Amino acid sequence: MTGKIYRIYLVLIGLLWLVNQSTAIAQVPADQLKRYKAAVQSIQSGQTGDYERAKFELNAIAQKGGPLAPYAHYYYSLAAFRQKNFNQTRLMLKQLTTRFPDWRKLDEALYLLGAVNAEMNQFEDALDALQTISDPKIKADAVRLEQYFLSRLTDLERLKQLNRAFPNNRNVGLALIDLIQQTGSDKDDLELSDRLTNRFGVPPARTSRPAASTTSTAGTVRPGTSPGQPSRNTRPKGYYNVAVMFPFRLDEFNADKRVRGNQYAFDMYNGIKMARAKLQEEGITVNLFAYDVENDPNRTLELINSPAFAQTDLIIGPLYVEPNRIASAYANQNNILLLNPLATSSELVTSQPMSFLAQPSLARQAQKAAELARQVGLGNRRVAIYYGSSRKDSLLAQAYQAELTRQNYQIVDFKKISGSSQAMADAMSFTANLTATRSAEAVTPTTNVALSHVFFASSNDDDGPRLLEALSRRRVSGAVIATSTAFDFYRNSASTFTRRNLYLLYPDFIDSTREPVITFQEQYLAKRNTIPSVFASVGYDMMLFFGRQLAKNGAPFRNRASFRSDTDDYLLSGFDYTQSNENQIVPIVQYEDGRFVKVN
Template identity: 30%
Template structure:
């Protein structure tokens, strides 16, 4: 009997072990799937660092893990989204080595091309795109190429086009850029490419060759004057920006006339309603404009941009730093440096100025803060710097801020970049600086100057630099003269918008006078120059101001840390 009872028990234990092992395997596979799906949701929601933490273990090949290949891909995508192109490239290269028959290899090659473009490795990017076979991915690759080509200067594009003479995307973007030039060699190259690729740009090229110098230039001011709503105090306040800017522009008009450049100012009341803008661009007289200033709001900007691009009329937005609104329109400009340009300039300044090439980057709650931080990390690391910490500080206590800065000393940490416009972030940060650091360089935003709970001597002691595109040095003789003229004419103290209006009209009015209606190549070819009232300008092949004023305290006065040196 004993012999008969043992055999069924062994059999039961064997079956139990198999079922247990199978159950464990199924549980493990379910865990892989849960992490994979959660990672994708985090990626979709923009939580890239958290997504990477879930994809990282899934990249290891193991029994039951069906997600290793895709985990590599999504890890790389998350890395690219957090401005870590080297990390993304490594993950993609591992993916293609480990899984050479992966059915979505085209997407990996596309992403590798994206990484190469970010690193300005154009031959590498083109080589990866040539490996793409899928028609939809190939079309996306052409759009990717177009995007980066549009962000490249005409000079660099000409060299690329020599290397890839049969690439239609490069040729098309280059021709669009060359039509802004008045140089005969540029226009001849544009004609040759237009004929070779049948781009139908002959009319634009001819117009560029015939840039017109005029006795008088028509400048359309598309600003929210709110003429029909000035009965309320609120409307009066809302239109103050436009009125002050207009008053500054009028003074510039007088100065330009003294210099021999006649400007006709045509004011249009354009607010946030698209209908008046659409009606205006359909009026024949409006097509005679030589420069558009404004509009300021999204619903009207799009219509004005399309009109300006079609008619090749210069357009400048006087107040925004959102470079995306330009939509790669070659005749549209920002008077201000874009957020990306601010980050690039500040990062390069830090690399050139601070002896230790390391940084801690902390940023605030807004989307703009995050964008500045991510761009800064990208440009700082590309320039050879090392980021020791990178952290969001939305509503930090003093303790949390202190924890974020613990463990660093001034021999190993070069500076701190903290793009945040929140008062509590500024106050708590400076409290920690007072306690833990003596003279650690800091770069932040000009809003901090408005937070009166922080003494200005703290900023001077801690070598705090402020990104301040709107800075006006009120001790400057030209500023004093402008203020006196403005008060004499308006019996009012000029606001920042009056200073900006004057500077904008002088900058673009002189460009019209010097180069004519097709002033773009001339403006973009100028070296960096000090402004009249404001610190300076440098368009440098770009459509936003590449010069970014950095301000700091020196002997209790605000001074420009990076003045433009005229050669």
């Protein structure tokens, strides 16, 4: 190791000066003092051939005792260290710390003891020595020394042992996070990484191990940052730090529990990790740092203001409104991309230039459904709009109503319906110009009703078949555009989807016959011993797309025209941000020949 790493090479003059100024020097025989100075100067000159003679003189002085003895021990150890005689260095330093525990320059010896123990791979002893140092200046150098030798460790189990022995040592924790994120795939290791990240923050960005690369800081500080915060480089680079801010609830985690209320968060994260492996094959290194973020604004604020978080290039989450608002403000201020993986509210990206929706907004879904109605020529322009019990159902229905009103459609019924098919049928009340001769006459349950189409938004998978039955009871003809969440594709028979002209608004549509989907499912099953959920696929796609975009365009993205998926290896239907910060792609499917196919 070169002299640039160890500060001990820089203390020689200082220690010699201290010896010369000591009031105890008067007690040292002139001949001994002369021999001591000559030995130290020989070591200071760096002439390898002089080390043995110097050590001989210093050993004699050390054994006689007196004011020069601890200094002689130290310089003897330093000469041996330069000769790479680490055993000899260690023995002399042990003798020094034992015989002179109150030496006022003991911290210098402890630093050297830490260095030699690290060279001998005695890492526990190295950390023991370094954490005993009390002098602030030497302590700062000791921290850098720890960072250096820990960065050389590529044995995961060894680092985990050190973490157990030194649970409060931040450098050990960060080194373990780094190695797990670079090489780890075991679930327990990744959960350990998440816990350590929550405690210690994000390690400095690395391009490879064991050599560490550090990002230089700019001399100026942008508004909203603090002095010493790294200046962000917006040029494309080969590695990116991604902060995943999900409600993992690790304090409640039970490995034996197969189903959890927040299982979707773990599924998405597993998909993200698989995309990271795919990106690595493409030469794009993604370092993942998972943060357990619930609906706690204070915790979110503390997290994003931590120095390590400044290394982040992409934030995924948070999933709750107030933490997301805080993270979005931070992302805008620091030119960090923020991705909302599940949200469908366009308000989250309005006036938020760095925030994106992985899903199409409800307004965008309404637009695409209206486009479909025009494209396939669904009869007249009379439409009935119904919705289920959830807030999302009513919001989508309202968005569709607004879209059709702009296009001069006639809304003949608009209401919430629920319950049995009969209850739904009874709730339907078609009025207003259904026929040319009965412009304001109410329509009875026995009247044949011809509509362009019926739009139905529901998150209850029992509601879809009931709605279709209710329309049959009311003799309503016309197509149906419904949300895919209104049906259970495993319980509902094929006849459910073929007895009427039915189109499904299906943002999460996955064609299971495609090769990329088959490959992903096989790999996921091999790794996780379970079939991937749609959340795992969502996590995979969005990490793959945004990882590629970061590598191609950097952040912030300046080329909006190319901000769309241009390959067919995504599991869902891809991404398109050429027009806005919400995904423009909204798949609509229909059942044909035993399977669902996209019609748009």
